[in-house]
Amino acid sequence: MSVMDAHAGEGEHAPRGITRWLYTTNHKDIGILYMVFGIAMFLVGGLLAMLIRAELLTPTMRIMHPELFNQVISVHGLVMVFGALMPLTAGMANYLIPLMIGAPDMALPRMNNWSFWLLPPAAILLVMPWLLNLFGIGTGTLDTGWTMYAPLSIQSGPGMDFAIFAIFLLGLSSTLFSINVIVTVLNTRAPGMTMHKLPLFVWSWLWTALLLIAVFPALIAASVMLLADRHFGTHFFSAAGGGDPVLWVHMFWFFGHPEVYILLLPTAGILPQILATFARKPIFGYNMQVYSFGAISLLSVVVWAHHMYTSGLPAAANLYFMFATMAISVPVSILFFCWFGTIWRGAMTFETPMLFSLGYIVLFGIGGLTGLILSDAAADQQYHGSYFVVAHFHYTLFGGPILGVIAAIYYYLPKLTGRMYSEKLGRWHFWLTVAAFNLTFFPQFLLGIDGMPRRIPDYALKFAHLNMASSIGAFFLGASQLLFLYNIIRTAAGWGKPATGRVWEGAEGLEFTVSSPPPYHTFASPPVIR
Amino acid sequence: MRWSKPFVYAAGAAVGALYASTAQAKYFFNFQPPVTPIAQDFLFIHDLFLAIITAIFLLAFGVLLYSLYNHRKSRNAKPATFSAPTTRKLWILSFIPILSLMFIDYVVLGIPSFNSVLAVTNTSHHKLTVVVTASQWKWHYAYPAYGIQYTSSLSTPTDQIYGDARKDKHFLLEVDHPMVLPTNEKVLIVLKSADVIHGFWVPAFGVKMDAIPGYIRKLWVNVEKPGVYRGQCSELCGVGHGFMPIVVRAESSAGFTKWVASERAREAATQEAAEKTWSKAALIDRGKQVFDKNCAACHQPSGLGIPGAFPPIAWGHPFSATPAMLADLKALGFFRDGKIVGGPVKNHIHIVLDGIPGTPMPAFASQLGDADIASVITFERNAFGNNSGDIVQPEQITTARPKSTKHPK
Ligand SMILES: [Cu+2]
Ligand SMILES: [Cu+2]
Numbered sequence: 001m002s003v004m005d006a007h008a009g010e011g012e013h014a015p016r017g018i019t020r021w022l023y024t025t026n027h028k029d030i031g032i033l034y035m036v037f038g039i040a041m042f043l044v045g046g047l048l049a050m051l052i053r054a055e056l057l058t059p060t061m062r063i064m065h066p067e068l069f070n071q072v073i074s075v076h077g078l079v080m081v082f083g084a085l086m087p088l089t090a091g092m093a094n095y096l097i098p099l100m101i102g103a104p105d106m107a108l109p110r111m112n113n114w115s116f117w118l119l120p121p122a123a124i125l126l127v128m129p130w131l132l133n134l135f136g137i138g139t140g141t142l143d144t145g146w147t148m149y150a151p152l153s154i155q156s157g158p159g160m161d162f163a164i165f166a167i168f169l170l171g172l173s174s175t176l177f178s179i180n181v182i183v184t185v186l187n188t189r190a191p192g193m194t195m196h197k198l199p200l201f202v203w204s205w206l207w208t209a210l211l212l213i214a215v216f217p218a219l220i221a222a223s224v225m226l227l228a229d230r231h232f233g234t235h236f237f238s239a240a241g242g243g244d245p246v247l248w249v250h251m252f253w254f255f256g257h258p259e260v261y262i263l264l265l266p267t268a269g270i271l272p273q274i275l276a277t278f279a280r281k282p283i284f285g286y287n288m289q290v291y292s293f294g295a296i297s298l299l300s301v302v303v304w305a306h307h308m309y310t311s312g313l314p315a316a317a318n319l320y321f322m323f324a325t326m327a328i329s330v331p332v333s334i335l336f337f338c339w340f341g342t343i344w345r346g347a348m349t350f351e352t353p354m355l356f357s358l359g360y361i362v363l364f365g366i367g368g369l370t371g372l373i374l375s376d377a378a379a380d381q382q383y384h385g386s387y388f389v390v391a392h393f394h395y396t397l398f399g400g401p402i403l404g405v406i407a408a409i410y411y412y413l414p415k416l417t418g419r420m421y422s423e424k425l426g427r428w429h430f431w432l433t434v435a436a437f438n439l440t441f442f443p444q445f446l447l448g449i450d451g452m453p454r455r456i457p458d459y460a461l462k463f464a465h466l467n468m469a470s471s472i473g474a475f476f477l478g479a480s481q482l483l484f485l486y487n488i489i490r491t492a493a494g495w496g497k498p499a500t501g502r503v504w505e506g507a508e509g510l511e512f513t514v515s516s517p518p519p520y521h522t523f524a525s526p527p528v529i530r
Numbered sequence: 531m532r533w534s535k536p537f538v539y540a541a542g543a544a545v546g547a548l549y550a551s552t553a554q555a556k557y558f559f560n561f562q563p564p565v566t567p568i569a570q571d572f573l574f575i576h577d578l579f580l581a582i583i584t585a586i587f588l589l590a591f592g593v594l595l596y597s598l599y600n601h602r603k604s605r606n607a608k609p610a611t612f613s614a615p616t617t618r619k620l621w622i623l624s625f626i627p628i629l630s631l632m633f634i635d636y637v638v639l640g641i642p643s644f645n646s647v648l649a650v651t652n653t654s655h656h657k658l659t660v661v662v663t664a665s666q667w668k669w670h671y672a673y674p675a676y677g678i679q680y681t682s683s684l685s686t687p688t689d690q691i692y693g694d695a696r697k698d699k700h701f702l703l704e705v706d707h708p709m710v711l712p713t714n715e716k717v718l719i720v721l722k723s724a725d726v727i728h729g730f731w732v733p734a735f736g737v738k739m740d741a742i743p744g745y746i747r748k749l750w751v752n753v754e755k756p757g758v759y760r761g762q763c764s765e766l767c768g769v770g771h772g773f774m775p776i777v778v779r780a781e782s783s784a785g786f787t788k789w790v791a792s793e794r795a796r797e798a799a800t801q802e803a804a805e806k807t808w809s810k811a812a813l814i815d816r817g818k819q820v821f822d823k824n825c826a827a828c829h830q831p832s833g834l835g836i837p838g839a840f841p842p843i844a845w846g847h848p849f850s851a852t853p854a855m856l857a858d859l860k861a862l863g864f865f866r867d868g869k870i871v872g873g874p875v876k877n878h879i880h881i882v883l884d885g886i887p888g889t890p891m892p893a894f895a896s897q898l899g900d901a902d903i904a905s906v907i908t909f910e911r912n913a914f915g916n917n918s919g920d921i922v923q924p925e926q927i928t929t930a931r932p933k934s935t936k937h938p939k
Contacts, residue, residue, distance in 0.1 A: 282611060
């Protein structure tokens with residue numbers, strides 16, 4: 001069996017030194033690599049966010065040139081989406097899926113190693129143009145926003161080419177990893193672990209992987225075309241040669257809309273498991289949630305043009321995309337219903353993972369409800385391209401997946417390290433995060449409603465107060481994440497109380513039947529599933 | 531923190547419902563006061579949506595708080611064991627929230643949105659047509675019926691943007707030459723772009739539409755109140771994206787007629803300026819203004835450009851760029867022997883009039899008048915240490931112009 005071959009000669013204990021991490025085919029090692037990388041990128045993206053908010057603190061260009069500002073917002077977006085969130089959820093999947101389904105490892109361990117090690121070069125490609133620029137080479141990194149709309153991206157400097165190659169690597173990495181997840185889940189479950197017993201997290205990743213394989217090719221294809229337009233004289237997107245700039249927008253969002261569900265679904269899968277643990281109650285509506293994941297995934301590929309209501313599509317198209325988008329609110333609200341059902345009449349305690357999960361429900365709830373507003377093709381003319389949208393997607397992406405990932409990290413940190421994190425620091429982290437988060441992003445709803453466009457480096461005087469509030473919130477938000485970092489490091493360094501195998505009183509699942517931390521190889525012989 | 535939101539929303543919804551029909555005041559949760567029928571529609575929909583999502587949020591948040599308070603271990607709650615609705619009645623009840631959401635989606639919100647989408651695209655029966663062309667980073671307005679056309683760009687001085695100079699009231703929302711529209715008349719706006727995607731957005735009008743190269747997009751406005759309305763570009767379009775505001779002055783139809791007349795007189799004066807002969811000092815003076823306004827965004831106020839992207843104009847500065855770019859410039863005679871504006875005058879005129887195709891250097895033929903182009907070239911050839919002594923007169927531009935762009939501005 002391929003899994004066993006790959007591990008031949010490794011013995012029971014992990015090999016030592018740098019080669020352990022370079023050559024590893026062990027899903028736990030790779031999971032940890034993914035997560036460390038994700039957290040590092042989260043800090044890089046966060047640092048860029050601090051720069052953005054520092055520039056926007058007052059209405060004067062103080063610390064950046066507008067060109068640099070455009071580059072910073074572009075890299076902030078790409079790094080947070082592709083560098084932080086996707087690797088973090090992939091890391092969780094890597095570590096947890098084999099443990100949850102009673103498999104000894106991922107089905108394709110060597111490919112697993114590759115899918116991780118493609119990521120650091122991609123990250124380097126994104127920021128390297130800045131370093132080159134310091135030596136007077138090129139014009140810095142891409143400056144088009146993460147959406148890279150043509151023909152602006154055709155005009156853009158050589159940083160764009162670096163970004164395109166970064167996207168190729170990222171696409172390859174996600175595709176390889178998705179294939180791995182699908183093969184693992186379909187083929188290596190322990191006997192008795194039927195599809196109907198799969199933990200919701202595994203189901204959500206199965207859908208995520210299918211989505212990734214379905215939509216990433218659109219972005220890759222578009223990027224190849226863009227590269228050709230830039231260097232080989234083709235005219236796919238340049239109107240000057242008979243090409244179509246709107247084609248890029250379609251292709252980008254055909255990928256881009258499902259992408260937000262790719263980010264969301266894994267945490268929507270882990271959330272009910274955490275809620276159930278701390279409510280000491282079984283998950284409510286397991287089947288409905290599985291179907292909702294499926295419905296969300298399928299609907300997500302047919303609603304992309306709700307990002308294009310102002311691009312002049314015919315009324316019929318706008319109406320179709322509006323009503324199709326509204327349909328997504330149905331499966332999403334079923335998920336909310338099930339989350340409420342899971343905690344209802346439980347016996348709840350409020351450890352840090354539970355706090356973050358509840359924060360998720362509330363903040364992602366606001367993101368979802370404002371998404372309903374945005375689905376409206378008519379009034380969207382007032383919201384499109386404004387700060388309202390920025391606030392909305394930070395409520396959905398920070399309030400959702402990022403809080404979800406943080407909840408999951410606190411939830412599984414004792415399992416990974418064998419030590420309890422500091423509960424006191426965790427609570428501080430939670431309350432500071434939600435307070436600062438709302439201070440940062442709530443004013444942005446109002447800014448957008450009042451007419452402030454997004455992606456501008458400097459703004460009119462009437463936007464000054466709310467921007468200052470938002471920037472101050474952002475600085476607190478950034479600083480609070482250092483508590484998180486410190487908490488993780490001190491736990492990993494072995495400072496906390498030892499954790500039991502089950503960790504939490506109400507925890508269920510195969511991953512809680514092994515010791516904390518789990519042995520280097522688990523389930524070499526399949527567990528018994530009841 | 532968490533408490534304030536529901537209250538904000540609740541207050542917002544209540545006042546919003548009142549407002550939508552009557553008042554013209556501006557609340558923080560409302561758009562800028564609407565002055566077109568479409569903007570009014572949008573505000574109504576906005577308030578309706580806000581009221582509904584606030585209600586949903588409060589309801590759900592209330593349920594959550596109730597559960598958090600009562601179903602906690604410290605109150606000795608015994609966990610239930612259900613994992614799905616347990617009776618048929620509960621199953622049916624579970625569908626109620628979902629069905630009411632669908633009702634809200636498709637009926638309460640769906641119907642007004644449906645009507646608005648159709649209203650926005652109904653451009654028939656307009657009286658006046660204005661052709662709006664976006665380019666990096668200014669707007670060009672043309673009134674074909676009156677033979678008027680001009681460019682409109684940011685008039686905020688650079689020291690207000692970069693330094694501590696006192697900022698005007700309309701910092702970044704002011705232009706040299708606003709668009710002018712008559713009130714109470716259905717105006718068709720035809721949107722085009724000369725380079726990349728831009729977005730035309732005046733919040734008080736409600737409408738927003740992308741200007742896309744290669745496409746013609748249409749939208750309409752009917753401004754019901756005279757006044758000055760300010761908006762901004764809404765699609766990221768490069769370095770100057772934050773610096774291309776749209777200012778519209780709406781005039782009663784008498785005021786509009788007067789404006790048309792004065793605008794025509796001004797065009798005649800521009801033409802006259804093009805025909806007379808200028809002194810070198812006058813050309814350089816005017817040229818500096820033109821340069822700061824039209825060229826400095828790329829070539830920089832210092833004339834030093836940005837390495838790799840925008841070549842310097844100043845004398846004796848090395849320029850690192852791609853071989854293709856350097857070849858382009860060499861072919862035109864520029865960048866020989868460290869003399870940056872060393873190319874022949876003829877090529878210089880050609881560059882400014884026609885741009886350098888395939889690069890960001892724009893064509894200014896349809897944006898600047900002959901006197902402006904002559905003076906900016908004279909300025910460039912004598913400023914920043916170039917000191918060539920060359921003088922270019924407006925009539926040289928008149929003869930060099932491509933036929934189609936005779937007599938703009
Ligand atoms: Cu979307
Ligand atoms: Cu723009």
